[in-house]
Amino acid sequence: MNVINLCEALKQNPYPGRGIVLGRSQDNKSAVIAYFIMGRSENSRNRIFSVTEDGIRTEAYDPAKLEDPSLIIYHPVRYLNGKTIVTNGDQTDTIRDALAAGNCYRHALMAREFEPDAPNYTPRISGVVIPDGSYKLSILKSFNGDPSCCCRYFYEYDAPVAGYGHFIHTYMGDGSPLPSFEGEPELVAIEAADAAEFAGQLWDSLNEENKVSLFVRYIDIATGDTDDIITNKHN
Numbered sequence: 001m002n003v004i005n006l007c008e009a010l011k012q013n014p015y016p017g018r019g020i021v022l023g024r025s026q027d028n029k030s031a032v033i034a035y036f037i038m039g040r041s042e043n044s045r046n047r048i049f050s051v052t053e054d055g056i057r058t059e060a061y062d063p064a065k066l067e068d069p070s071l072i073i074y075h076p077v078r079y080l081n082g083k084t085i086v087t088n089g090d091q092t093d094t095i096r097d098a099l100a101a102g103n104c105y106r107h108a109l110m111a112r113e114f115e116p117d118a119p120n121y122t123p124r125i126s127g128v129v130i131p132d133g134s135y136k137l138s139i140l141k142s143f144n145g146d147p148s149c150c151c152r153y154f155y156e157y158d159a160p161v162a163g164y165g166h167f168i169h170t171y172m173g174d175g176s177p178l179p180s181f182e183g184e185p186e187l188v189a190i191e192a193a194d195a196a197e198f199a200g201q202l203w204d205s206l207n208e209e210n211k212v213s214l215f216v217r218y219i220d221i222a223t224g225d226t227d228d229i230i231t232n233k234h235n
Contacts, residue, residue, distance in 0.1 A: 006167060006188040010205035015040065015174040018088040020127045021202075022135040022157075023165015023190045030218040030227075031133040032165055032190055034202055035076050035086050038210040040174075043067045048232040049213040054079050055092075056215055061234040071115055071122075077215060082131040082224065084217070088170060089115065091124050099128075105136060106154055113150035114142050119177040121147055125168050133221045134158045137168050141180050155185055165190045194218055199229040 010016065021034040037058070039045040046065045049056045055077035060066040074090040085095050085105075091112045098108030105128050115122040123141035130136075136156045143149035157166065166185035171178045192198035199216040206214070214231040 001184070001187045003164070004167070004186050004188045006190075007201050007205040009167075009186070009188075010202065010207075013173050014207045015171060015178070015210055017122070017170035017178065018125065019167060019169035020086055020088070020125055020137065021165050021167045021188065021190075022086075022127050022129060022137060023188070024133060024160035024162050025218060026163040026191055026193070028162035029222065030220055031084075031129050031135070031160070032198065033077075033084060033086060033127075033129060033217040033219070034198065034215065035088075036202065036206060036214040037076075037088075037212045038206065039212045040210060044072055045210075045212055045233075047072060047212055048234050049076070049215055049230045051230070055085075056230065058213070061232075071117060077217075084129040084219070085127070086129075087124065087126040088122075089124055091126055095126060095128065105138070109138055109140060109152060109154075112140060114140050114147070118147065119145070121145065121180070122178070123170050123180050125170060125181070127168075129219070131221075131224065133160055133219070135160065135166075137166060137185050139168060139181060145177065145180075163190055164188065195227040195229045199231055203231050 023032045048061045057075045075092045078085045078096045095105045095108040121142040126138045128136045138154045167188045168185040195216045195218040216229045218227045
């Protein structure tokens with residue numbers, strides 16, 4: 001599998017939609033997490049990430065302009081017993097509840113499918129990072145745009161390699177309808193020394209018109225200490 005230059009790939013794609021990056025820092029000391037959202041409509045762009053007790057949530061930057069909260073207001077990141085759950089929708093809560101009940105993330109996602117936003121049928125992308133730095137990714141998508149069939153794909157990485165990660169996003173690019181992500185999560189290089197550097201690289205690479213918010217976390221694998229960066233277009 002070819003190693004993709006993440007920043008260059010983002011610069012060349014005006015609308016990857018929502019994206020998750022999970023991996024390992026170049027010094028092999030930190031688990032790396034990034035999640036971003038983009039938007040084309042005023043409703044989608046009217047959002048920020050805010051901190052909660054167990055993660056982050058999306059909320060309206062200007063509540064007066066909020067038209068439809070469904071599919072855009074949710075908790076992208078939640079923490080539970082040392083695990084970090086990151087998704088592009090309210091399936092974050094589904095996974096958290098399943099883990100709390102002693103089940104696995106696969107069990108949770110078998111009860112979910114792609115988003116009901118015809119004609120796009122936006123894929124649900126999800127990730128779970130374990131305290132040892134290993135991680136899992138999944139995508140739930142329609143069968144070639146046919147909503148009668150949900151395709152569920154799961155990927156597990158039990159020995160992350162220093163300086164590399166995997167990137168999965170909702171769309172291959174802009175379009176009407178929006179073309180769903182295809183193939184396995186993309187192998188990317190992670191060269192940033194810390195969360196601030198990685199966040200800066202990603203934010204500068206996202207399309208200026210469409211980018212909305214970005215979350216980056218570096219987790220010290222030895223201590224569990226975290227370094228978080230949130231960047232919102234609306235400050």
